[in-house]
Amino acid sequence: MGRLDGLNTYSASENAAFQKICRKLLKMTFIVREKNEEHRKDFYFINAHHQDFREYFQCIGYDVMCDQDTGVAQLVNIASSGDDNGLNSNRKNLTLEESIVLTALWLRYEDEMVNGGLTRSVSIDKVDLDYQLEQVGARNRITKTSMQKILELFESYNLIKIEGKLGEPDCKIRIYTSMQFGLSESDFRILAETTAAKMTKTNKEKTNSAEEGRTNEQTA
Numbered sequence: 673m674g675r676l677d678g679l680n681t682y683s684a685s686e687n688a689a690f691q692k693i694c695r696k697l698l699k700m701t702f703i704v705r706e707k708n709e710e711h712r713k714d715f716y717f718i719n720a721h722h723q724d725f726r727e728y729f730q731c732i733g734y735d736v737m738c739d740q741d742t743g744v745a746q747l748v749n750i751a752s753s754g755d756d757n758g759l760n761s762n763r764k765n766l767t768l769e770e771s772i773v774l775t776a777l778w779l780r781y782e783d784e785m786v787n788g789g790l791t792r793s794v795s796i797d798k799v800d801l802d803y804q805l806e807q808v809g810a811r812n813r814i815t816k817t818s819m820q821k822i823l824e825l826f827e828s829y830n831l832i833k834i835e836g837k838l839g840e841p842d843c844k845i846r847i848y849t850s851m852q853f854g855l856s857e858s859d860f861r862i863l864a865e866t867t868a869a870k871m872t873k874t875n876k877e878k879t880n881s882a883e884e885g886r887t888n889e890q891t892a
Contacts, residue, residue, distance in 0.1 A: 706793060
């Protein structure tokens, strides 16, 4: 059989499911089996037709990973970093605040990975996230409104799930197993170093601005 010939054997319902899941992968990047019943069915459909998904997306510079142990399917951009044909244009560039929160979430999940929690999600309290933010020197940097938007962004990619209302005592943040695929350890180290450098630069600029303001007041 040739490339994509497997799609010609699909029934009408299988073809509809294939198209729906392709759109989901393009929008969300991750399909997480444990999220809900719909995602569970999507994951097993991808697993059953994994090669067809791989061949379909490889035509446009992507691949599809399907990991049985963690129950995660992922759309992976396989374009090289030096690609000049626009294949990298669909990558998400994070803001400094988004990078800080992602670093904190990854650190919290990494603790569970060390303890053998590779195949299950992790539920944390907001105070756990605040602690991790404090560890990276950003405890008071992110407002409640910004935090809500940032967490909703990561939720849209199926990296986490906000369980309850942020700020309420019973609110939890569930970190899905997809977090370990969102960043490799080397990618995380690069993100952490870049974030720290940006924070240092921003803090220095604020300090210089404050000192300049005081100087102007003294000479006025």
